[in-house]
Amino acid sequence: MNSQSQQSLQVSVSLTQTLLQTATHAGVCHTDALLQAAGIDAQLLQQPENRIPYAQQAHLWQLVIEAANNEQLPLIFGQQSQPASFSMAGYIAMNSRTIGEAMDASQTYQIAAGQGGEISIQRSAPYIEVHYVPVDPETTTTPVRSCAMLAANVVLGRWLVGSAYAPLEVHLSLPAPQDSAPFEDFFGCPVHFDRALDLVRFAADIESTPIPHASVELLNLMKERAEKVIADTIGKESLCAQVAKLLANSLMGQEPDKGFVSQQLGISQRTLQRRLAKESSSYQEVLDQTRHNLALDYLRQPQLSVTDIAYLLGFTEPSTFYRAFKKWHGMTPGQYRENGSA
Numbered sequence: 001m002n003s004q005s006q007q008s009l010q011v012s013v014s015l016t017q018t019l020l021q022t023a024t025h026a027g028v029c030h031t032d033a034l035l036q037a038a039g040i041d042a043q044l045l046q047q048p049e050n051r052i053p054y055a056q057q058a059h060l061w062q063l064v065i066e067a068a069n070n071e072q073l074p075l076i077f078g079q080q081s082q083p084a085s086f087s088m089a090g091y092i093a094m095n096s097r098t099i100g101e102a103m104d105a106s107q108t109y110q111i112a113a114g115q116g117g118e119i120s121i122q123r124s125a126p127y128i129e130v131h132y133v134p135v136d137p138e139t140t141t142t143p144v145r146s147c148a149m150l151a152a153n154v155v156l157g158r159w160l161v162g163s164a165y166a167p168l169e170v171h172l173s174l175p176a177p178q179d180s181a182p183f184e185d186f187f188g189c190p191v192h193f194d195r196a197l198d199l200v201r202f203a204a205d206i207e208s209t210p211i212p213h214a215s216v217e218l219l220n221l222m223k224e225r226a227e228k229v230i231a232d233t234i235g236k237e238s239l240c241a242q243v244a245k246l247l248a249n250s251l252m253g254q255e256p257d258k259g260f261v262s263q264q265l266g267i268s269q270r271t272l273q274r275r276l277a278k279e280s281s282s283y284q285e286v287l288d289q290t291r292h293n294l295a296l297d298y299l300r301q302p303q304l305s306v307t308d309i310a311y312l313l314g315f316t317e318p319s320t321f322y323r324a325f326k327k328w329h330g331m332t333p334g335q336y337r338e339n340g341s342a
Contacts, residue, residue, distance in 0.1 A: 009054035009135065011114035012087040013045045016057060018152075019064060020045075022077040026068035034063045048087070054116050054135070062141045071177040074144050075186045078151025083159060085152060086113040088226040095219035099161060100207030103130060106153070112226040117149060122199075122300055127168070128207060131199045131300065143174040146198040154187060154200060160211045167202055171195040196339045197300065239265075239275050240286050247290045251314035258283050292328050295321075299337045306333045 020031050028034070035042050038060040044050045065073060083090030089109040096102040103121045110119045117134040132149045134142045150170065157165030167189045176193035177183065183191045187200070246264050261283070262272040276282055291313045298309040310321035325333045 009115035010051040011054050011057040011116055012048070012112070013050045013052060014048055014085050014087045015114050016040065016052060016060065017045055018077065018081050018085040019057075019060060021080040022073065022148075023064045023068060025076050025080060026064075026070045026073055028064065028067045030067070034060060034067065037063055048084070054114065057114070057116060058136065058139070058141070058145075061145050065141055065144055071179075072182050074148035074151050074174070075182060077148035078155045078186065081152035081155050083156060086110075086156065088222050089113045090156060092219060092222045092226060093156060094160060094211070095214045095216070095222065096211055097214050098207060098211060099157065099165065099209040100128075102157075102160060102211060103128070103207070106130075109223075109226045117146070119153070120297070120300070123204065124302060126204050127201050128204045129199045129201045131197060133198075133296070137173075137296075143172065143198075147172050147174045150198055150200050151186065161209050164206070164209050165202075166206075167200045169201050171197055171199045171201075173198050196336055238279055239272075240279050240281050243272075243276070243283070243286045244290045244293075247287055248294060251291070251294070251312065255287070255314040288324075291324065295325060295328075295333070299333060306337075309333065 020035070023031050023034065032042065038056050040052055040056050040060060044052060070076070083094050086093070086106075089106060089112045092105045092109050093102040096105050106119045107121045110117075115135065117132055120131040120133055122129040122131055130150065130153055132146050132153075134146050136142055150172070154165065154167065167187050169189050170183075170187045170191045172183075172191065172193050173195055174193055180191060180193070242265065243261055246261050250260070258269045258272060262269045265272065267275070273283065276286065294313055295309060298304050298312060304312070306321070307318050310318040313321060315321040315324070322332055325331075325336070329336055331339070
């Protein structure tokens with residue numbers, strides 16, 4: 001995703017506050033200067049319902065990582081997180097009846113907390129997995145942020161049901177640290193580094209674990225508020241995001257042309273090209289990025305063959321998909337899948 005497209009993404013300031021607390025506990029004394037350097041108005045942090053551009057939050061992550069110089073930073077973020085860190089999504093999880101419902105809620109309502117990535121719940125007996133899928137996987141700071149989001153998810157689960165929220169193993173795109181013991185101590189299970197995917201794996205029966213003191217009334221209220229936030233957020237989508245959604249819903253077996261997309265948006269092809277150019281993008285760039293994102297999602301579905309995925313992405317030949325994927329990741333789709341699930 002290019003930087004201009006990221007300008008349309010937003011993050012709740014509750015996550016920003018948790019990141020600042022993380023920096024302080026990591027020994028960073030000048031957090032106000034970091035906020036200023038990232039272009040974030042400190043006054044916005046006083047109201048939990050406020051949101052800031054994701055690009056500013058990503059810049060703040062970079063500054064905190066550099067200032068802290070601590071390989072355990074993502075674990076500190078997890079320790080500093082609490083349900084409020086995830087805005088309304090955290091409270092919805094707290095008031096779900098079971099862990100399975102809380103996991104599904106985190107997937108549905110993650111956007112209320114922020115658009116820096118998606119929570120994806122993958123079920124494949126005898127396991128259930130919580131995946132974090134960042135919007136900017138190519139950024140050097142992303143592995144740290146992805147690990148931090150999964151660490152926070154584990155802390156949230158322990159808030160809900162205590163030690164019953166026990167992972168079997170964790171896969172991280174984070175490079176192996178000099179000392180991996182703190183990571184295994186934190187997650188309470190084996191941790192595998194330098195992986196293609198960021199995920200926490202549980203036994204499937206954890207889904208039925210009841211959450212004490214869940215309130216149906218609060219759950220419904222929080223869902224209503226979260227859905228309003230999501231509707232308002234989506235209403236501010238960039239043209240790139242709108243085109244990507246149209247492509248994602250119509251790629252199967254064919255590649256929609258600009259005529260189809262412009263017709264769906266009610267604008268001419270020339271206007272489509274001009275407005276995408278204003279967002280520092282193009283139709284081809286959005287198409288490539290959409291295919292890339294969908295490919296990563298489909299490769300996590302073991303029931304789909306690579307040939308199936310090529311069809312779903314609108315490639316006329318599997319070999320064309322192979323070449324495109326190798327350009328994206330330097331490996332074939334099969335190698336990527338094997339690396340991510342090893």
